[in-house]
Amino acid sequence: MLITKALLWGQKELKDIVERPRLEVEILLSFMLNCRREDLILKQIEDIDFDIFKELINRRKNLEPIEYITNSVSFYKYNFFINKGALIPRPESEILVEKAIGLIKKHNIKSVAEIGVGSGVLSISIAKECDVEIEASDISKEAIEVAKKNIEKFKLEDKIVIKNCSMLDCLDTPELLISNPPYIDPEFKLEKNILDYEPHCALFAPKGGVEILHNILDIIKEKRIKYAVCEMGYDQRESIKEYILKINLDREISFYKDISGHDRGFVLH
Ligand SMILES: C[S@@+](CC[C@H](N)C(=O)[O-])C[C@H]1O[C@@H](n2cnc3c(N)ncnc32)[C@H](O)[C@@H]1O
Numbered sequence: 001m002l003i004t005k006a007l008l009w010g011q012k013e014l015k016d017i018v019e020r021p022r023l024e025v026e027i028l029l030s031f032m033l034n035c036r037r038e039d040l041i042l043k044q045i046e047d048i049d050f051d052i053f054k055e056l057i058n059r060r061k062n063l064e065p066i067e068y069i070t071n072s073v074s075f076y077k078y079n080f081f082i083n084k085g086a087l088i089p090r091p092e093s094e095i096l097v098e099k100a101i102g103l104i105k106k107h108n109i110k111s112v113a114e115i116g117v118g119s120g121v122l123s124i125s126i127a128k129e130c131d132v133e134i135e136a137s138d139i140s141k142e143a144i145e146v147a148k149k150n151i152e153k154f155k156l157e158d159k160i161v162i163k164n165c166s167m168l169d170c171l172d173t174p175e176l177l178i179s180n181p182p183y184i185d186p187e188f189k190l191e192k193n194i195l196d197y198e199p200h201c202a203l204f205a206p207k208g209g210v211e212i213l214h215n216i217l218d219i220i221k222e223k224r225i226k227y228a229v230c231e232m233g234y235d236q237r238e239s240i241k242e243y244i245l246k247i248n249l250d251r252e253i254s255f256y257k258d259i260s261g262h263d264r265g266f267v268l269h
Contacts (some may be wrong), residue, residue: 001050003029003043013057024066028056031070063193076125081149085142086119087202092231092258093180097125099229099256099267100178104130109227113137113174115167115216116181118202120147120160126178127159134160135171140201167215173223180231181205181212210239220268221249227269234262 001009010025018024030037032052059069065088067073073082075089076097082088100122103109110132114123117136127134138144144162151160163170168177182205184190190203205212213232217240220228228251232240237255244253251268258264 001048001053003040003046003048006048006050006053007040010053010057014060017061017063024060025057027066027070028060029053031072032056064197065193068197073119073121075121078121078125078128078154080119080121080124081146081153082119083146084197085140085199086146087143087198089119089121092264093122094125095256095258096178096180096229096231096265097122099265100126100176101129103176103227103229103267103269104132107175107227109175111135111172111174112176112178113168113171115177115179116202117147117162118143118180120150120162122178122180123147123160124150124154124156127156128154132159135174136160136162137165137167137169137171138162139164139166140199143199143202168219168223173225175225176227176229177216177220177225178229179216181216183209183213183231183233183236185209185233208239209233210236210243213240214243217243217247217249220251221247227267229265229267231265232263234258234264237263237266240266 007025011021014021014024026037026040030040056069067082067088068084071081071083073080073088076094112132112134114136117123117138123134123136141164144164147162151157182203184203185208186204213230216230253266253268255263255266
């Protein structure tokens with residue numbers, strides 16, 4: 001099939017499924033042909049293997065996220081490898097990265113730990129900007145494979161060490177702790193494209209979603225960690241505030257919002 005025809009066919013197939021069918025078809029075609037999207041225009045009269053293209057379009061029709069199909073996701077300033085083993089990083093987590101970089105620079109922080117490294121995008125984005133050593137944990141071996149691939153891609157093996165354990169169990173106590181832990185209530189009805197494809201251990205946490213965040217606060221207290229930046233659910237501010245009072249955690253807390261104006265995380269200092 002000619003590329004011009006494939007573009008039209010693909011758009012028709014996806015028009016009731018995705019918001020921007022033309023863009024997504026171009027992304028899938030350029031992924032398949034291993035070229036830039038802009039170069040498709042020069043290849044319009046080339047023939048492509050229709051079966052391979054159809055398979056990609058069908059995966060998207062079944063609502064598989066395009067990032068998993070193309071094994072690529074952009075986050076902060078970079079493009080990262082991604083697959084189903086790890087959560088697709090969300091744009092709002094870029095705020096966590098900015099907050100962490102701000103704290104590191106202001107207080108000349110040298111050691112950082114991340115709980116729940118996933119694809120590695122938070123630790124990698126921070127390591128690219130700051131002179132720090134980072135240790136990160138994850139309970140998922142599949143996610144750790146993705147993170148390691150990304151660390152290799154950015155040649156950051158000297159700055160970031162990943163370990164397979166829960167929370168901070170296998171990590172040294174850092175000056176700064178960062179985490180975007182699972183914080184969704186297991187009762188919450190997520191969209192099919194998330195629920196059917198993204199790892200559930202990256203999404204859900206017990207006690208209406210706040211249990212892991214509470215555990216992180218316990219660790220901060222117990223290990224006397226000076227600084228922390230964590231992402232949280234839009235409705236978890238009160239629960240976090242109450243828990244800090246309950247455990248008598250002696251830190252200043254400031255909450256931050258995402259670009260939609262929802263509470264999205266907190267900084268402890
Ligand atoms: C929301 S994802 C965040 C991934 C990545 N940091 C990001 O921001 O895109 C949460 C990650 O925490 C991991 N995780 C869940 N429970 C954990 C625990 N008890 N200890 C360490 N990691 C955990 C999950 O496997 C998942 O990779």
